[in-house]
Amino acid sequence: MDEIWETVNFLADKLDSHFDRSDEQRWTVQALKLQEEVGEVAEAVIGALGANPRKGHSHDWDDVRKETCDVALSALVLLARMGGDPRRFFAEHLRAVAARSESGGTTT
Template structure:
């Protein structure tokens, strides 16, 4: 997890160093980038399942895994760009999700 957060911080810093526009605009575009990556993940799943009759099996499940990684990293880059302490925010949010998940009822 530490390496993931380090890479997200590195990417965020590199992107920010090339941005000359208003911060709010950069954050908006970065959030949209997460959606773009999620779309590529969906496209890879469709390709791995062979659902599109025009394309058939155009992706592998390794492609899906790679797109999932890209989506996760892009979301973490966004978290870093929002400032504050991304690692602490993420840790606290994960604790909240964990507590909820531990209380989910198992389905029979």
Template sequence: MSSPHQGAEPAHDATVVAARVAASLAQANGAGLDQQSMLVLKVCEEAGEAAAAWIGVRGQNPRKGVTHTHDDVAGELADVALAALVAIAGIGLDPGRVLDDCVAKVTKRLIDRPDALIHPPA
């Protein structure tokens, strides 16, 4: 099966970019608990923007109607993912390792109980 991006330049490694962004922010703002808190709050802010975009896709604001596309939502969700990786790096952890651990955990669930995600235990 071919990738829709086949032949295109490879995407930047998000975990490397996240670590560089976190280091740059730490240099500008310090790396203490206040800055770490701001990084976590940034994830929440980006999640709110994704929610707002989804509301726009669904046209749930009668005054505004449909204001966003699925591509807009996907872009906002990508912002959430990158902000989360930056926050992970900003609290002193390796975002690649943390992401790999998360994927391994979910993969194990799929292997151990393939129906668990479809039919969670009561």
């Protein structure tokens, strides 16, 4: 897990060093990037299903997995760019979601 957060923090720092704007603008752009990645998951699913008659089977399920990883990474980078202790925040949130799940509540 340390390697993941090292990479996430490296990417967040690199992005921040190239974008001289307010915190809110940097976070907004990263949130938009996250949405873009979610759209790429949808595109890959459509392609894996062959649901676009013009493109046919343009993707496979490994493409969906890769795009899903991009979504997860973009979300963690957003969390890191927002400052504080993103690792602790994520761990606490994960524990809360797991506790809700164990008690019969919804997970997300």
